[in-house]
Amino acid sequence: MAWTLSTSLDDFRTRAGGFLAAHPAENTVLLSVADRLATDGPTAYGEEPPRFGWWRPGADGPVEGAYLQTPPYNPRLGLMPAAAAAALAGAFVEAGAFEVGASRGMASGGMVSGVMVPGAGAAAAGRALDGVSGGKAAVRAFAAAWCAATGRRSAVQVDELLHRLVELVPPSPAPAGLARAARAAERELLIGWFEDFGAEIAVDFHTSPDAVDRRIADGTLHVWEDAGRPVAFAGRSPVVAGMSRIGPVFTPPGLRGRGYAGAVTAAASAYALAQGAAEVLLYTDLANPTSNSIYRKLGYRPVEDCLAVTFHN
Known part of the structure; x- marks a missing residue:
């Protein structure tokens, strides 16, 4: 199982666009946010560059999960299996994508489940992960993995229904x-x-x-x-x-x-x-x-x- 993390909207749309469009309801936020970024530019939601990721169950398999983040807003998980959501938390730690404690992770990039991600962590260096949202099963799996890796605790902000x-x-x-x-x-x-x-x-x-x-x-x-x-x-x-x-x-x-x-x-x-x-x-x-x-x-x-x-x- 492999996550690819990126700061390139073009790469995200090229690699994950077909998957997003095939599941428009569950990926509604990712589709609309990516569309606005393409129209209004990378600072449409804030000064920090957006970040993206897509997940394949195998090296040559199809994309079956995706997320994006437009700081200062928290990451939004699209459709993905619970196992992929847990793996994303690990990928964030491995890539140094967020501050997780004393010198833990890498600030300028890293290997994410065998995929080199140049600069994937640099954009968020020093920023703590304040929360995450998306489908309930995926969010719960991500939160459990993130809290286990970082020692933080989670609390429900809002329980929603699409x-x-x-x-x-x-x-x-x-x-x-x-x-x-x-x-x-x-x-x-x-x-x-x-x-x-x-x-x-x-x-x-x-x-x-x-x-x-x-x-x-x-x-x-x-x-x-x-x-x-x-x-x-x-x-x-x-x-x-x-x-x-x-x-x-x-x-x-x-x-x-x-x-x-x-x-x-x-x-x-x-x-x-x-x-x-x-x-x-x-x-x-x-x-x-x-x-x-x-x-x-x-x-x-x-x-x-x-x-x-x-x-x-």
Whole structure:
């Protein structure tokens, strides 16, 4: 079993692109992030270069696992067997990809399961691994291996469920108002909403202003308007490999319970279908029964249990 670690987006897409596209639901985050990096460049998510990896069960076998990271965000695991996830933790230690203790690992590259990875660790030298996310089985296997190797402990940050749209059922009756694209004049309001959403789910959206500007410019931020004012929004990723993902979805606390979130999600979903998406996906927090109920009524059904964990001493 061998992991190849790289800082080359081109290599990642060449080697792992077919695997990602063959499993667009389970690899939804990797597909959309790689697409944005290809469009906006390596600093789209932060100043540090992105990092990538792909896994083969044998030296000449097909790719059957992949991950990526766009610092300062934690690594995201795509579809992979649990054994590959555990091996990735070992590969990180061997390559010196993250700080794991006194002079442990290699800072400028190394052998990862027999594969030379020049510079794979240099990009992250001195940075601790704060967490990881992805499919639940893979994340648990990675966390167990990482904690065994480093002496750190893990804690669940969020327990999620990935959903696929089976058949869109718009809310009936619909709430007052209508869906439309977000406008540049609403920029400051929407940035605030992005940050409020991040605070609610304990995620720091480091690039909220840029994300809002980009989504307004490319028409992937949908607003529900009632009585002439925005009352909710839903984001939508561009269609990649036949897949589009809805999110984030947010209604300010004082406007909840009126059906706005369901209506704007339905509108964003319909637009994704109109753009040619064969797979329309979204994530829900299992701790939020309200949102899970809303999306089920819209026609979304479970695909995969997912998990985000944090690491601490």
